[in-house]
Amino acid sequence: MFIRFLSVSCRTAMSACQKPKVVFVLGSPGAGKGTQCKNIVDEFGYVHLSAGDLLREERNKPGSQYGELIESHIRNGSIVPVAITCSLIEKAMNDSPANKFLIDGFPRNKENLSGWAESMADKVDLQAVLFLDCPEEVSTKRCLDRGAQGSGRSDDNPESLKKRFHTYMNDTMPIIEHYEKQSVVRKVDAERSPAQVFEDIKDIFNALQ
Numbered sequence: 001m002f003i004r005f006l007s008v009s010c011r012t013a014m015s016a017c018q019k020p021k022v023v024f025v026l027g028s029p030g031a032g033k034g035t036q037c038k039n040i041v042d043e044f045g046y047v048h049l050s051a052g053d054l055l056r057e058e059r060n061k062p063g064s065q066y067g068e069l070i071e072s073h074i075r076n077g078s079i080v081p082v083a084i085t086c087s088l089i090e091k092a093m094n095d096s097p098a099n100k101f102l103i104d105g106f107p108r109n110k111e112n113l114s115g116w117a118e119s120m121a122d123k124v125d126l127q128a129v130l131f132l133d134c135p136e137e138v139s140t141k142r143c144l145d146r147g148a149q150g151s152g153r154s155d156d157n158p159e160s161l162k163k164r165f166h167t168y169m170n171d172t173m174p175i176i177e178h179y180e181k182q183s184v185v186r187k188v189d190a191e192r193s194p195a196q197v198f199e200d201i202k203d204i205f206n207a208l209q
């Protein structure tokens with residue numbers, strides 16, 4: 001308990017402690033972010049925080065004041081207000097004893113970026129932005145297959161996918177470009193098999209350690 005308290009307060013104070021390391025994982029819906037994050041967790045010991053999973057978990061909490069708002073954004077492929085997403089990410093980081101995190105599917109638009117800059121950026125060490133690059137037709141098919149296999153997701157359907165891709169192209173690509181200008185983006189061709197994609201990712205993470 002004391003150690004737990006120490007780790008959280010120490011991180012908050014950002015005194016002599018090392019800031020937690022963060023890698024953002026971005027790419028189109030269905031690019032394979034969740035799949036590759038699992039591989040990275042197994043091989044490199046990061047903790048995986050999927051912003052989408054955190055939002056779905058919050059939506060499912062009985063009596064959550066944000067449940068309906070979150071569901072409406074997910075179904076429409078639009079982006080949940082950053083204060084909600086950022087606070088879920090920060091809480092998950094503080095609840096974990098780990099010191100390196102994959103943040104999957106965030107930041108997705110300018111508002112996400114500025115919200116993160118205001119409340120979190122100074123508290124972490126951003127190591128890289130892993131960009132899984134996958135064409136729309138391939139990614140869409142993967143999401144539709146995922147839906148057909150029973151993902152239970154309210155957004156793995158043709159109508160929501162059109163909107164998700166619109167958001168991705170218009171709102172998320174500019175964020176990737178923003179990080180490209182800072183030379184922190186590590187781009188991987190995500191159209192290949194999961195094992196082939198992970199071969200490239202391994203090289204990237206070996207170079208980060």
Ligand SMILES: Nc1ncnc2c1ncn2[C@@H]1O[C@H](COP(=O)(O)OP(=O)(O)O)[C@@H](O)[C@H]1O
Nearest residue numbers: 028029030031032033034035142146192193194
């Ligand atoms: N490289 C790949 N080739 C084929 N299918 C893949 C690949 N990576 C992931 N998938 C499958 O595509 C679907 C979407 O993958 P997921 O990792 O959930 O992507 P994202 O988190 O980017 O939406 C899942 O059903 C997954 O099993």
Ligand SMILES: O=c1ccn([C@@H]2O[C@H](COP(=O)(O)OP(=O)(O)O)[C@@H](O)[C@H]2O)c(=O)[nH]1
Nearest residue numbers: 029030051052073074077078079080105106
């Ligand atoms: O930072 C985030 C991450 C996700 N979402 C919402 O959650 C949905 C699903 O995101 P997820 O990353 O789970 O989808 P994926 O890209 O993995 O298919 C998105 O379309 C958004 O509506 C959001 O608003 N902010």
Ligand SMILES: [Mg+2]
Nearest residue numbers: 033034050052
């Ligand atoms: Mg995902």
